[in-house]
Amino acid sequence: MENYIYYVDEDSVNFGNMGRVVFNGKHYRLLGQADFTGRFLGDALDGYFELKAPAVLLDENGKDTDIEAYVYWIFEEVEEQELDSYDYDDIDRVIEDEE
Numbered sequence: 001m002e003n004y005i006y007y008v009d010e011d012s013v014n015f016g017n018m019g020r021v022v023f024n025g026k027h028y029r030l031l032g033q034a035d036f037t038g039r040f041l042g043d044a045l046d047g048y049f050e051l052k053a054p055a056v057l058l059d060e061n062g063k064d065t066d067i068e069a070y071v072y073w074i075f076e077e078v079e080e081q082e083l084d085s086y087d088y089d090d091i092d093r094v095i096e097d098e099e
Helices: none
Strands: 004-006 020-023 026-030 048-058 064-076 093-097
Touching: 020 093, 026 064
Parallel strands: none
Antiparallel strands: 004 020, 020 026, 026 048, 048 064, 064 093
């Protein structure tokens, strides 16, 4: 199943749009910018870093549900590469909080 990030006109960037992601067939609207988790990824992933962003699960009509989530990315650190130039289509995982 393909995972990716996309934008829609109704979420205009002018209004704080962070985009939407598709992960395992589910659509999520990002609620904020991705930020460093600070989590130690282990020796096998030395030179990598993890980001996460808050999100909300969307229903089949593209409307927000009550299910909040976090979207995670793991990137290999490239010297002098800006954060906005990494491939955010490469989503590592999404964790939903159904409380």
